[in-house]
Structure formats: C-alpha cells, structure tokens
Amino acid sequence: MSKHEEITNRRYPIPPPPRRKVDPLLMLKDNTKITTIAGPMVRYSKLPFRQLVRQYHCDIVYTPMILAREFVRNGHARISDFSTCQLDTPLIVQVGVNNVSDLLKFVEMVAPFVDAVGINCGCPIKEQIREGIGCALIYNEELLIEMVKEVKLKWKDQIRLETKIRIHDDWDRSLKLCVGLCEVGVDWITIHGRTRTTRSSQPVNLDAIKYIIEGIRKAGFEDIPIVANGDCFTMKDFKKIAEYTKCQGVMAVRGLLNNPALFSGYDICPWSCIENFWYWVIEFGGIPYQLIQHHFYCMLENMNLKKKLLNEMMEIKSLVQLMDWFDDNFELKRYNNIGFGQSIEIPYRIKD
Amino acid sequence: MSNPTRNTNGIKDQAVTKPESLNATTGEVLVKKSTGKSRVRKGQTEEQYQTQLYEYFELEEGPIRTEVDWMNNIKEPDDILSWEKFDLEVKHARLVLNGVCYRLYFQRRYKECLEFGTKLLDLYKPYNENHKNKLKKEIDELEYMQKQCLSKDFSSINLQK
Numbered sequence: 238m239s240k241h242e243e244i245t246n247r248r249y250p251i252p253p254p255p256r257r258k259v260d261p262l263l264m265l266k267d268n269t270k271i272t273t274i275a276g277p278m279v280r281y282s283k284l285p286f287r288q289l290v291r292q293y294h295c296d297i298v299y300t301p302m303i304l305a306r307e308f309v310r311n312g313h314a315r316i317s318d319f320s321t322c323q324l325d326t327p328l329i330v331q332v333g334v335n336n337v338s339d340l341l342k343f344v345e346m347v348a349p350f351v352d353a354v355g356i357n358c359g360c361p362i363k364e365q366i367r368e369g370i371g372c373a374l375i376y377n378e379e380l381l382i383e384m385v386k387e388v389k390l391k392w393k394d395q396i397r398l399e400t401k402i403r404i405h406d407d408w409d410r411s412l413k414l415c416v417g418l419c420e421v422g423v424d425w426i427t428i429h430g431r432t433r434t435t436r437s438s439q440p441v442n443l444d445a446i447k448y449i450i451e452g453i454r455k456a457g458f459e460d461i462p463i464v465a466n467g468d469c470f471t472m473k474d475f476k477k478i479a480e481y482t483k484c485q486g487v488m489a490v491r492g493l494l495n496n497p498a499l500f501s502g503y504d505i506c507p508w509s510c511i512e513n514f515w516y517w518v519i520e521f522g523g524i525p526y527q528l529i530q531h532h533f534y535c536m537l538e539n540m541n542l543k544k545k546l547l548n549e550m551m552e553i554k555s556l557v558q559l560m561d562w563f564d565d566n567f568e569l570k571r572y573n574n575i576g577f578g579q580s581i582e583i584p585y586r587i588k589d
Numbered sequence: 590m591s592n593p594t595r596n597t598n599g600i601k602d603q604a605v606t607k608p609e610s611l612n613a614t615t616g617e618v619l620v621k622k623s624t625g626k627s628r629v630r631k632g633q634t635e636e637q638y639q640t641q642l643y644e645y646f647e648l649e650e651g652p653i654r655t656e657v658d659w660m661n662n663i664k665e666p667d668d669i670l671s672w673e674k675f676d677l678e679v680k681h682a683r684l685v686l687n688g689v690c691y692r693l694y695f696q697r698r699y700k701e702c703l704e705f706g707t708k709l710l711d712l713y714k715p716y717n718e719n720h721k722n723k724l725k726k727e728i729d730e731l732e733y734m735q736k737q738c739l740s741k742d743f744s745s746i747n748l749q750k
Contacts, residue, residue: 250646284655306616310633312644312674317681320653335608338616342638346645350652368620368630369608376605433605519695521655522688523681555730556691557737571696 255348255396259327261297262353262397262424265462265486271479272296272486273500275493276401276427276466277331277357283524284320285517286497286532287328292513292578293498297327297486302357304370305334305343320523321350329399331355335369335380337387344388344396353397353424356384361403361433372433375402375414382417389422401427401466404445411445412452419458426453427464427488437491441467446482464488470496471504494532495539506539508580515563516572526556533559540583648673663689666708677716683727690734699738706731706738 265272275282275290277299287298300319307314321328330351334340344354358381360371367373374381381400388398400423405411415426428449430441446465453463462485465478469489478487492499496506497514511533518529530553537547546566553559563569568584570577608618608630615632622628633641645651653672662668666686669675675682686709693702710731717724 250642252642252646306630309638309641312641312649313679313681315645315649316653316674316679320655322654322656324657335620336610336613336616336618338614338632342616342633346642347652363623366605367623369618373605373607377607380607515695519688519692520657520660522660522692523653523655523685525684555733557694557730557734560691560695561737 252345253349255392256350257352257395257397259352260397261327261329262462264296264327265425265464266460271475271484272462272464273475274427274464274486274488275299276488276490277301277355278490278494279360279362280528281494281532283528284322284325284521285514285524287325288517288521289510289514290493290497290500291324293501293503293510295493295500297329299355300328300330300351302331302333302360302371303343303347305332305339308332309339309342309346319347320521322521327352329353329355331357331401333357333360333365333370334384335373337380337384340384341387341391344392344398348392348396353399354388355399355401355427356381357401359401359403359427359429366433372403375405375411375433378414378417381414382421385418385423386421393422397424399423399425399427401429403429404432404442404449406432408445408448409452412449412456415449415453415463416456416458419453419456419461423461425462425464425485427466427486429466431467443467443478443481446484450482450484462486466490468492469499471499472502475500495535497536503581505541506536508540508583509578510536511563512570512580513578515569516578526554526559529556530559542583644673660689660692666705666712677712677724683713683724687727687731690731694734694738697741699741703735703738706735710735 273294273296275295275298279301282299282301290298303318308318319330328351330347332340332343332354334343334356347354356374357371358374362371365371369377385398385400388396400418402411402414418426428446430443430446431439450463453461464486465482465484466488469475469478469487470492475487478484489499496503497510498507514532518524530551534547534551537550550562553562565586567586608620611617611619611629612632615634617632618630619627620630669686670682677683690702690706690709693705710728713724713728713731717728
C-alpha cells in the first residue's frame with residue numbers, strides 16, 4: 238500500500254476538495270504575456286502585503302514558507318502562519334518540508350483554501366538546510382522527486398504543484414533534477430539563478446536559467462512553464478530576464494518588498510503604496526508591529542525619504558505612535574478620502 | 590544518518606546533511622544538529638493526524654479568514670475570544686483584539702476606540718497581575734492610545750462608510 242493510499246484510508250472528517258478559484262497554470266501558459274509573480278518572503282508575504290502587490294499588476298502571489306511539520310501538528314502554528322480572505326487569489330502556499338508524509342497531509346489541509354502549493358527547495362538558511370528543508374532538497378533529488386510524484390499521484394490535476402529551486406554549481410545537475418520533476422508531473426518550476434552559497438549581492442546567473450530552460454525543452458517538456466527568479470527590481474529588469482531566458486513568468490521578491498508597484502511600471506515606490514498598505518494592515522489586523530514597520534522602512538527608503546525621518550521612524554516602538562508619526566509628517570489619506578491611494582510623490586506636511 | 594555530501598566548494602561548514610527517514614508513514618526523521626548530534630523529529634500517528642483534521646476542519650473551520658470590514662462585527666472582545674484556540678494566553682489573539690482598537694484609532698473614531706480600549710484593559714489588567722506582567726507592553730500601548738483619544742476632538746469626522 239502506498240503512503241497516499243494509507244492516508245486516504247482514514248476515518249473522519251473528510252477534508253473538502255482543493256478549491257482553485259483561478260488556475261495559475263493557465264496564467265503561466267498564456268502565451269500573450271509573461272506572468273508577474275510575487276515570490277515568498279520569510280515573514281513578509283502576509284495577507285496585507287499580498288493584497289497590496291495585487292493592486293499593482295502582480296498576477297500570482299505566494300505566502301511565506303510554512304513548515305509542514307508544524308502546520309499539520311499544531312493549531313497555534315496554523316493560526317499564526319496562515320490567514321486568508323476571499324480576495325486572496327490567485328494564491329500559492331509555499332511549504333517547507335522534508336518528508337512525503339508531512340507533505341501529503343499539508344496539501345490535504347491547505348488545498349481547499351489556495352490555488353496551488355509550492356515546495357521550497359531554495360531557502361539557503363542553514364538551520365533549515367540541516368533539517369533537510371529548503372535548498373537541501375536540491376541535493377536530495379530522489380526525495381524531492383518522490384514528494385512531487387506522491388502528491389500528483391493522489392490529486393492529479395486537482396492540485397497544482399510547483400517547485401522553486403536554486404541552481405547547482407553543476408548546471409547539468411539542476412537540469413537533470415528539473416527533467417526528473419517534469420517526468421513525475423510537476424506543474425511548473427521556478428528557478429532562482431543563484432546557488433546555495435551565492436550571496437544576494439552577487440548578480441543572478443541568467444545564463445544558468447537559460448541553459449536549464451533550453452535543456453528542459455530539448456528533453457521534450459515543451460509545455461511546462463518555467464519561472465525565472467532573481468534581481469528583478471524594475472520593469473526593465475523584468476523584460477530583460479524574460480527575453481534572455483525565454484521563461485514564462487518572472488518572480489520578484491526583494492524588488493517588490495522595496496517597491497510593491499514594480500510590476501505597474503514604477504521604478505520608485507509611489508506614495509499610494511503607503512496609503513494602500515496602511516489600509517490593508519488595518520483592515521485585516523493581526524500583523525506584528527515590527528513586520529509592519531519593516532515594510533514601511535523598505536518602501537520609504539526606496540522613495541528616498543529624508544534620512545532623518547527614516548531614522549526617526551525606526552525609533553518608534555508601537556503601531557499607534559507610528560500612526561501619529563505619519564499624520565504629523567505627511568498628509569496620509571484614509572480610505573474614502575478624496576485622492577486616497579493615488580499620490581506618487583511624498584506629501585510632506587509643512588510644519589511651522 | 591547518511592553522510593554529508595562532500596561537495597562543499599572548499600567553503601567551511603557548507604556540507605548538506607540529508608535527513609534519514611525512520612518511519613515513512615508517520616514522517617519520523619533523523620536530522621543532524623549543528624553540534625553534530627543527531628535528533629529525532631517525531632512522527633505523527635494516523636490518530637494524531639485525525640485529531641488535527643477534526644480540529645482544523647470542524648472546530649477552526651479552516652484558516653482564519655479576515656474579510657475587508659470584518660471588524661465591523663466586533664462589538665465585544667468576546668466576539669474574538671470565542672474563536673477556537675483564542676484566549677488571552679495566545680499572543681496572536683491579543684494582537685487581533687488590539688487590532689480592533691488600532692482600526693478605530695486609525696479611522697479617527699476616537700470615542701469608540703476609547704470604549705473598546707477600556708474593555709480590553711478590563712480584561713488585560715487582571716490577567717497581567719496573575720502572569721508576571723506579561724501584558725505590560727500591550728497595556729502601556731492601550732493606555733497611550735486612550736490618552737491620545739482623550740486629547741482628540743471627538744467630533745472629528747468619522748471616515749468610515
């Protein structure tokens with residue numbers, strides 16, 4: 238009896254079927270445009286930020302990596318790791334996992350509420366790698382391929398499954414892994430053009446991504462979309478990455494953290510992002526203060542806010558004081574105010 | 590435990606360890622810590638998983654869903670504390686409770702903010718006394734918010750629809 242059959246032979250309750258409001262695979266297979274994707278960010282891809290990037294032409298959005306082991310065993314972990322809403326689609330939940338059993342359970346629990354699941358095979362944090370999670374999986378090809386195979390055996394096209402990998406030093410090893418994943422039915426692959434040890438300050442290796450994509454096509458997998466990830470900070474970068482690698486989608490991560498309007502063609506974060514982010518943070522609630530402050534820091538720094546003000550903001554210790562600080566220094570519009578979410582420049586409040 | 594792969598590119602401490610599966614059905618694996626010691630990550634029996642499924646789908650009704658305007662329906666702290674697994678012990682529960690106050694403050698609904706904040710302080714203060722000042726930060730923030738509310742003009746325009 239296979240593992241998925243064993244899990245299927247359980248008693249009660251029967252989880253709802255996968256939902257898939259929008260099929261991300263169809264978006265990626267649309268030849269008329271390159272799909273724009275907000276990748277998973279540790280801590281930061283929470284619901285308010287997901288909604289924010291969707292306002293600015295982001296087609297597909299990921300959750301932060303959720304550890305399957307915790308999610309399937311601990312109710313409190315579920316509460317803090319994942320919240321959603323009707324508007325939260327298309328949504329890919331990214332999972333950190335090191336065995337088939339946890340993955341099958343995780344997929345069963347999240348599939349009714351998301352549009353696809355992505356396996357994290359790119360996280361280079363050594364604590365995760367020691368657990369056999371994230372980037373460790375690209376060195377454990379057999380396990381990764383088995384995980385994909387088991388999920389696709391159980392759910393077939395009911396659930397879309399993606400893997401996000403980093404490249405190996407030996408590109409052929411990455412290519413072999415990708416072909417193996419395609420053979421067992423992975424729906425699409427995202428390739429981050431850095432190795433496990435490449436620093437983010439070093440440029441992404443687009444030649445490696447291009448090489449792997451060409452290899453996958455030569456191996457006969459013409460239809461499986463490949464997403465390129467790394468160093469997408471402007472639409473100029475987006476076009477360059479898409480044209481050079483011939484990928485079907487481009488994923489931005491750090492670029493979107495600093496400028497959530499990147500895919501709308503803004504090279505610098507517009508003020509409207511600040512107002513919209515405040516709106517989502519306040520409407521959904523439940524986001525830790527430090528996380529909110531960091532988002533504002535990234536956006537305001539990108540907007541070249543005066544250094545003195547930026548430092549002042551980072552000294553603030555609570556959300557209420559942060560609200561007061563914004564109102565003291567800027568014309569911060571609320572939802573339903575005329576002109577809300579439309580400004581581009583920083584509306585400094587002129588002080589006496 | 591399988592040996593670390595040797596391709597470390599000459600960089601120290603860059604070996605990859607592969608977890609060893611001890612029980613494929615329960616997901617029990619053996620991993621290696623940074624100290625070199627091995628550690629078992631316990632598996633989950635079918636029965637334990639069924640319990641989680643029951644809690645998740647039947648009691649929690651899936652993940653938390655916060656629609657736009659969902660806080661309009663929150664009149665009392667108990668409206669949130671009645672959620673499965675939500676009590677004052679849970680930091681995230683307090684974060685959600687405080688979120689109602691933040692929203693009222695942000696929308697300049699200072700009178701309502703003051704009222705809801707008072708209810709929260711009535712809940713938090715006795716709990717805090719019995720739990721080694723655990724909620725001090727939250728209480729300080731609520732008191733600051735109350736002070737600010739009192740300094741505002743209550744006739745301020747209500748910006749909510």
